[in-house]
Every structure is written in C-alpha cells, then in structure tokens.
Amino acid sequence: MEALRNIDLLVLLVALPTFILLDAPLIAWAVAGAAWVVGRIGMELAARKRRRALAAANRNAALGVTAAAVMGRVWLLALAILLVGLLDERDAGLAAAVLALVLVTAHLGASFVAHLLDPGADGSLR
Numbered sequence: 001m002e003a004l005r006n007i008d009l010l011v012l013l014v015a016l017p018t019f020i021l022l023d024a025p026l027i028a029w030a031v032a033g034a035a036w037v038v039g040r041i042g043m044e045l046a047a048r049k050r051r052r053a054l055a056a057a058n059r060n061a062a063l064g065v066t067a068a069a070v071m072g073r074v075w076l077l078a079l080a081i082l083l084v085g086l087l088d089e090r091d092a093g094l095a096a097a098v099l100a101l102v103l104v105t106a107h108l109g110a111s112f113v114a115h116l117l118d119p120g121a122d123g124s125l126r
Contacts, residue, residue, distance in 0.1 A: 004117075007110040008103050012036060015099055027088050028095035035080035036103050039073035077104075 012033050019029045046069030053062035077100050085093020 004110045004114045008036070008040070008107040011103060011106040012099075015102065019095070019099075024095045025084075025088060025092035028084050028092040029099060031080050031084045032077070032096040032099045032103075035077050036100070039076050042072060042076075043069050045069075 015033075016029055018024075019026055046065050049065045050062045053059075053065060081093055081096045081100060084096045
C-alpha cells in the first residue's frame, strides 16, 4: 500500500532521465518537481490536521483543511508552471505542464486504487 502512496514520486524520478533523453528543459523538471514535492508535504500536514479534527468529531474543520490544502496545491503547481513559462521559455512551461499532468494523473490513479483496496485507511470524511 505504501508503494501506491508514493507512485507519484517514482514517476517524478523516472521523468528526469526522460527529460534528459528528450532534451527537454531541465528547469521545467526542477521547478515542477519542487512544486509537486512542496505541495505533497502540504497535503501530508493537512492530512494530519484533518485526522485530528476528525478525532475531535469536527467534520467541518476537517473538510475546510482538506479543501484549503487541495486548492493551495493546485495554485502552487499552476504558478510554478506559469513562472517557468514566463521566465525561461514557452517550451519549458509546456514541459512543466506536461510533467504536472502526468504527476497528477499518477497520483489520482494511485489514490483511486488505494481507496478501492482499503476504503477507510485515510480517515475519510464519512
């Protein structure tokens, strides 16, 4: 189950040699990857806060923390893509956007499969 939770990090690591082989801008990999990791750390911190709120039977607070963390992660990733595209070149912005798309897809797919295998594992809001 732990491997499923970290599949996005594995995809990020595999993307580096892919970027090198395709001669894609490495700044795109670095910035999008850093934004992804920072966003993931933020989500982990929010998950801890959500679990504490659920343990205190405060579902509204748990939902608010989850919503704020998800929206913050989306904005962080979008700003990283925008900055790469504006500060370096459009190709770098496109490469960062494609990497972000692949990371989000891997993360959502792994989360879906993990939830199918163990529906109550991560303190759902039910």
